[in-house]
Amino acid sequence: MSLIVWIAIRIKGIDDLLHYMDDMFRYEMDPQLEFYSLYNKYYPKKQVTLLQLWDDIGLPHDVRKQEFGQSLIVIGFHIDPRCMTISIPQSAHQELVDMITAFIDSSADHQRPLKKWQQLLSWANWALNIFPLLRPTLQSSYDKILSGWPHM
Structure with a gap:
């Protein structure tokens, strides 16, 4: 992917191009x-140049990943540079609350499988990416998982 980014910047003149893993x-x-005819949509000129580069080298791409606008959803977070905010979309917030509520519901059983703990911690860790000062609150839960549960 680094070579493709280099070509896009140096050869195609797409300045300020950033990338993370396989996303640019x-x-x-x-x-x-x-106008980009393959998707029958209008995109910013430099985005179309990048899409055409990908077409030229045979790199597959998907219309659902080709977004632009004043605010976007990036790895699940709502990014709004005009307001200088990063937030979790309401639907993801509600799903996380529902998962936590179901996890702490002790009406049936007080024990939870290790996999459920890991799923909950993973989701909470993702959500706390926008609140990094709260991340240490997860440490005791990680310690509990690593302390030698027999389920491991």
């Missing part, structure tokens, strides 16, 4: 829209 992204203050 950038910002534009005042984008000029251009």
Whole structure:
């Protein structure tokens, strides 16, 4: 992927191109829209240039990943640079609350399998990416998992 990013920046002139794993992204203050015929949509000109590069080298891409706008959902977080906020979409927030509620419901059984603990901690860890100062609150739960439960 690094070679493709290098080509996009150095050869195609897509400045300010950033990437994370296999995702590429950038910002534009005042984008000029251009028609991309494969998706039958208008995108910022440099995004179309990148899509055409991918077409030229045979790199597959998907329309659902081709987003642009004043605010976006990125790895599950709502990013709004105008308001300078990062938040969890309401639906994901409610799903997390529902999972925690079901997890702590002791009406049937007080024990939870290790896998359920790991799932809950993983989801909570993801949610706390936007509240990094709260992450240490998960430490005692991780300690409990690593303390030698027989389920491991």
